[in-house]
Amino acid sequence: MKRRIVPFWFPNLGCPTRCTFCDQFAARGEAISLPNPEQLRTAIEAAAREEAPCSLEAAYYGGTFTALPAEMQERLLEPASTLLKQGVLAGIRVSTHPSFTSSEAMARLGRFGVTTVELGIQSFADSVLAHNGRDYHGERALQACRSVQSAGLALIVQLMPFLPEASEEDDLDAARLVAELVPDGVRLFPTVALAGTRLAEWWREGLWKPPSLEATTARVARMLRIIAPARVSVLRIGLQASRSLDKAVLAGPYHPALGELCRSALLADVVHFAMAEVHRSETTRPHLIVESPLASLLTGHDHFGLGMLNKWRPADSYTWTIGPNTAPPARQAHSSFWRSEVFLVSLHGNVVRVSRT
Ligand code: SF4
Incomplete structure (x- = not known):
């Protein structure tokens, strides 16, 4: 059955730091207000009426979900959890940061029926993480992946090739670790400079040189050569083009068919x-x-x-x-x-x- 995700965006909510490349407001457009539980329920029920028959999942994206206060997480998850028990939803997914994957946090997600955790890993290389405002080491990222898997939740890993300071070998190493971890899926987002980010300043100052489309596809192809034989599903390559992103992307490999070009x-x-x-x-x-x-x-x-x-x-x-x-x-x-x-x-x-x- 076709799967459809009903996304709810919580731009940068709960994020411990602002990563150099990230501005979820720019990426999603400005007019985002946080939905309350009733609005969540109404949106999911409306999608269920419009989209049947399909396997529907609610997704809490755009921030660090498991860093939010526990009561807030529970309030946000409760409507989806109820609809999951009623069979309206087939799954619930959240995106979060590797530093917030304690066994307690994973157990809470499990209690509310969360089925999938998307981890913004971006890179496993210590120097790349430090340079880009990620406040953890590669080892922490590995542990986070294993915490999600050992809690019995599906794991989706997000990686960002071509981050500032990342060598080709760093990106290929990340692909090798993904092949070893065998998550339930991977998303590859080659780095672009979004307006309002530190990365955009670095680009203007000549401190970050965006890769060409050809260099991007060649490196992503090498990553795919490593990942694909491990039977890891590649769920997405490149940001989904949108009107807000068309305006927000200042430099870098932004192309509506990037995934196909990489394949x-x-x-x-x-x-x-x-x-x-x-x-x-x-x-x-x-x-x-x-x-x-x-x-x-x-x-x-x-x-x-x-x-x-x-x-x-x-x-x-x-x-x-x-x-x-x-x-x-x-x-x-x-x-x-x-x-x-x-x-x-x-x-x-x-x-x-x-x-x-
Ligand atoms: S990359 Fe993730 S953790 Fe970093 S600021 Fe963006 S949403 Fe927050």
């Missing part, structure tokens, strides 16, 4: 390595066959994926065609080279085949 770069990256493998054993040029529904990953957005591949491998060093969909038995005859949620890359002689998974 194109991932396909190009994996195919590049698969072709290198072919070269090891074959004397003929590699031939790439891409199943037709996946061809847009190479040809979409003005041949973005193909452009990436040709940066790493000259266009005349291989041939390629869009192939028909392959029947499952033929797929099994191929040796699997790499698999993601979206595509499978397999090798057969000098042929590199990309099929749906």
Whole structure:
């Protein structure tokens, strides 16, 4: 059944510090007032009437939920908790900060039926966290993830590649830790400078250089290569474009199809390595066959994926065609080279085949 999230925004509420890159008011628009419990109940019931049949979840986003006073958390959760017991909601999720994941805090969430905790981890590297106003260490971030998991709650990890001071290795390390933790999902938000943040000042002063779209997709693709084999769902790549964000983003990789571009770069990256493998054993040029529904990953957005591949491998060093969909038995005859949620890359002689998974 389709899942629909009913989000309630609590911009920066409960946050222990203001992180250098964050302004939830700018990100969501100014006209946000905190809903009272009755408004929460009414909004959820209205969504249930409009959206049926679907699996509905209420989400408390935009701040540090578990840092709020306990009575406030309980007052906010109570209407959703009741609707969960009545079967109107299928789940409740909250977003919070790694420093507020004590067993007591997790137990409270559990009592009110919270099913998922989204942790704004951003980076596991101590120096990156310190530089960006995050008041904890990487070890604390790991413990926070484990606290959520050991409380029996689903864990979603949010990471921000390209934070100031983050090297490529820092971002790849974060991906490796996610692959080890195997959370229930990950969201990747490549860093952008929002108006009114310290990061925007750093950008104006030349202290932070935003990555190009190409550099962003290449690095995120490398992160995905690490995360995908661990069967971790990638729920989102890049901020969801909106009118308020269109105005608020001053610099950085903000693109309405960033996720698709990153998946194109991932396909190009994996195919590049698969072709290198072919070269090891074959004397003929590699031939790439891409199943037709996946061809847009190479040809979409003005041949973005193909452009990436040709940066790493000259266009005349291989041939390629869009192939028909392959029947499952033929797929099994191929040796699997790499698999993601979206595509499978397999090798057969000098042929590199990309099929749906
Ligand atoms: S990143 Fe998270 S903890 Fe930091 S200010 Fe924003 S909402 Fe608060």
